[in-house]
Amino acid sequence: MSLVRAIRGGNATRRRPVGLGSTSFDITGVVAAVALAAVVPFLIPSVSLLGVLAVMCIWIVVNISWNVTLGYAGILSFGQLAFFGVGAYTSAILSVHAKLPPWLDTVCAVVAGGAAALLVGVAVLRLRGVYVALVTLAFHELLTTVIGGDYSGFTGGPNGLGPVQPYVPTNNLLIQSALGYWFGLAAVLVVAIAAILLVRSPVGLALVAGRDAENVASARGVRITRYRLVAFVFSGSAAGLGGALYGHYNGVVSPQIFSFGILMMLLAMIIVGGWGTVWGPIVGTVVLTVVVYYVQGVWPDYENAVAGLIMVVAILFLRGGLIGAAEGVAARGKLARLRRETANVER
Numbered sequence: 001m002s003l004v005r006a007i008r009g010g011n012a013t014r015r016r017p018v019g020l021g022s023t024s025f026d027i028t029g030v031v032a033a034v035a036l037a038a039v040v041p042f043l044i045p046s047v048s049l050l051g052v053l054a055v056m057c058i059w060i061v062v063n064i065s066w067n068v069t070l071g072y073a074g075i076l077s078f079g080q081l082a083f084f085g086v087g088a089y090t091s092a093i094l095s096v097h098a099k100l101p102p103w104l105d106t107v108c109a110v111v112a113g114g115a116a117a118l119l120v121g122v123a124v125l126r127l128r129g130v131y132v133a134l135v136t137l138a139f140h141e142l143l144t145t146v147i148g149g150d151y152s153g154f155t156g157g158p159n160g161l162g163p164v165q166p167y168v169p170t171n172n173l174l175i176q177s178a179l180g181y182w183f184g185l186a187a188v189l190v191v192a193i194a195a196i197l198l199v200r201s202p203v204g205l206a207l208v209a210g211r212d213a214e215n216v217a218s219a220r221g222v223r224i225t226r227y228r229l230v231a232f233v234f235s236g237s238a239a240g241l242g243g244a245l246y247g248h249y250n251g252v253v254s255p256q257i258f259s260f261g262i263l264m265m266l267l268a269m270i271i272v273g274g275w276g277t278v279w280g281p282i283v284g285t286v287v288l289t290v291v292v293y294y295v296q297g298v299w300p301d302y303e304n305a306v307a308g309l310i311m312v313v314a315i316l317f318l319r320g321g322l323i324g325a326a327e328g329v330a331a332r333g334k335l336a337r338l339r340r341e342t343a344n345v346e347r
Contacts, residue, residue, distance in 0.1 A: 023196060023197070023200045026196050026278045026279075027193055027196055029279075030188075030189060030192045030193060030196070031189065031193075033282075034185050034188060034189045037185055038182065038185055040053065040181070041177075041178040041181060041182070045174055045178075047173045047174050047177045050174070050177035050178055050180070050181050051177050051180070052289065052293055053181050053184075053289075054177060054180035054181040054183075054184050054249055055184075055246070055249075056184075056285060056286065056289040057181065057184025057185055057187065057188050057245075058184050058187070058242045058245050058246050058249070059242075059266060059269065059285050059289070060184075060188050060192075060281065060282055060285045060286075061184070061187045061188055061191045061238060061239075061241060061242040061245070062080060062081075062084055062238070062239050062242045062266060063266055063269050063270050063273075063281035063282075063284070063285050064188075064191050064192055064195050064238065064281045064282070065080070065191060065195070065234065065235040065236075065237075065238030065239050065242070066080040066235060066239070066266065066270060066281070067195070067270055067275055067276070067277075067280065067281045068195055068198065068199065068207075068231050068234060068235050069228075069231050069232055069235045070270065070275055071270070071275035071276035071277070071280070071281075072199050072204060072207045072208055072211065072231065072276055073207040073210065073211060073227075073228050073231045073232075074207075074210065074211030074212075075125070075132060075228060075231070075232065076129055076130065076132050076133045077124075077132055077133070077136045077232070077235075078133050078136045078137045078140060078263065079117075079120055079136030079137070079139050079140055080235065080239055080263075080266070081140060081239075081257070081258055081262060081263045081266065082116070082136070082139055082140040082143050082144075082258070083113045083116055083117050083235070083236040083239035083240055083243075084113070084239040084240070084242050084243040084246075084257065085143060085144075085147070085243060085257055085258050086109075086112050086113050086116045086143070086236075086239075086240060086243065087109035087110065087112060087113040087239060087240025087241060087242065087243025087244050088109070088243030088244065088246050088247045088253045088257060089147065089155060089161070089243070089247075089253055090105070090108055090109045090112040090113075090240070090243075090244070091105045091106055091108070091109040091164065091243065091244035091247045091248065091253075092156075092161045092162065092164045092247045092253040093154070093155065093161065094108055094109075095164045095165050095247070095248070096161055096162065096163070096164065097154070102165055102166070102167045102248050103167070105244065106241065106244040106245075106248070109240045109241065109243055109244035109247075110237050110238075110240045110241045110244070111237070111240070112240055113236045113237050113238070113239050113240020113241070113243065114233045114234075114236045114237035114240065115236075116236055116240075117232045117233050117235060117236020117237070117239075118229070118232070118233050118236070120135075120136065120139055120232070120236075121228070121229045121232035121233065121236075122229070123135065124136060125225050125228050125229055125232065126225060140258065140263070143258065144255055144258040147255050147258075148255040156253070156254065158254070158255060159254065160252045160253055160254030160255070160256075161252065161253050161254070162251050162252035162253065163251050163252065164247045164248055164250070164251050164252065164253065165248065166179070166180075166248055166249070166251070167179065167183060167248055180245075180249040183245060183248075183249070184245060184249075187241055187242065187245055188282075191238045191241065192278075192282070194234070194238070195234075195238075195278070196278055198231070198234060199278070203227050203230055203231075206222050206224065206227040207227055207228065207231055209222060209224075210222070210224035210227065210228065243257075261304045264304065264307070264308065264311075265288070265292075265304060265307050267311070268284075268288060268307045268308065268310060268311035268314075269281065269284040269285045269287075269288045269289075270284055270321075271284070271311050271314050271315060271321060272284040272287060272288060272310055272311060272314045272318075272321055272322060273285065273287070273321045273322055273323060274318075274320050274321025274322055274323035274324045274325075275321065277320075277321070277323045277324065277327075279323050280321050280322070280323045280324075283321075283322055283323060284321060284322065287322065288307055288310065291306065291307070291310065292306070292307060
């Protein structure tokens with residue numbers, strides 16, 4: 001019996017219809033969104049704004065990958081920023097000390113992020129709930145302490161490691177910002193499509209089954225831990241890619257990337273957008289990036305507080321985030337239309 005049939009009780013459909021929420025629809029939407037976003041540097045040639053958008057794209061990559069484990073697999077992991085840091089420092093170390101080309105050290109960063117996730121996943125995925133959160137947070141803090149306390153010069157210690165060579169060297173700040181933004185968009189496109197294909201595959205079906213009805217799925221022979229490990233490795237690899245992009249764009253990698261404030265900001269982005277949805281991490285990251293950008297101009301140093309307040313409001317009043325709310329409105333509209341059509345037929 002196939003995995004899909006095992007989970008659905010032997011009545012799996014062979015083909016998913018094309019439409020809202022379908023694989024084809026979502027991939028087409030991502031491609032269209034990225035294509036439209038790619039023209040921004042021509043419309044708004046601002047170094048500071050493009051810098052904000054470049055970092056936003058990196059956070060979208062991290063949040064999409066985190067959403068696979070947190071939203072679809074239901075793994076309460078807080079090690080995503082640690083995997084991001086592993087990728088950032090792997091890329092920076094190979095760039096600064098080994099003088100590897102940027103593209104090659106980026107590949108190594110992806111592999112390192114996935115390997116770190118594999119090691120942590122093997123250790124924690126047999127645990128449940130808060131224990132997974134505690135162990136992954138401990139890994140995060142351990143990595144922060146080790147790197148921040150290194151005074152040998154290998155990781156740069158508390159002062160950071162650099163300079164990390166950009167993908168395309170240039171002395172023009174506007175071109176550098178635009179290239180950083182475009183590379184970030186390319187990463188968003190690749191990771192988003194990969195995530196969509198993963199969560200809409202039998203592996204994704206197994207992840208959701210393990211999240212919503214683990215005992216039932218296990219009783220049908222689905223090896224939940226194995227599929228969760230696949231999700232964990234994918235998440236770590238994508239986060240490693242985000243770390244490499246950050247290092248090459250920023251030019252310096254420091255222990256500040258492990259800050260608890262950044263971790264909570266990323267979590268707020270996922271919750272506000274809607275976890276367990278394809279578009280939630282993208283929408284949430286864009287919305288909170290815009291909010292934080294304007295808050296920094298009005299109330300400096302209060303951006304984390306505002307983001308935390310928005311996250312609390314989303315938890316209390318928007319359980320499914322912005323995407324969940326939009327889907328709810330669409331569903332109610334469809335139901336109302338069906339009722340009107342039914343009433344017309346009865347007349």
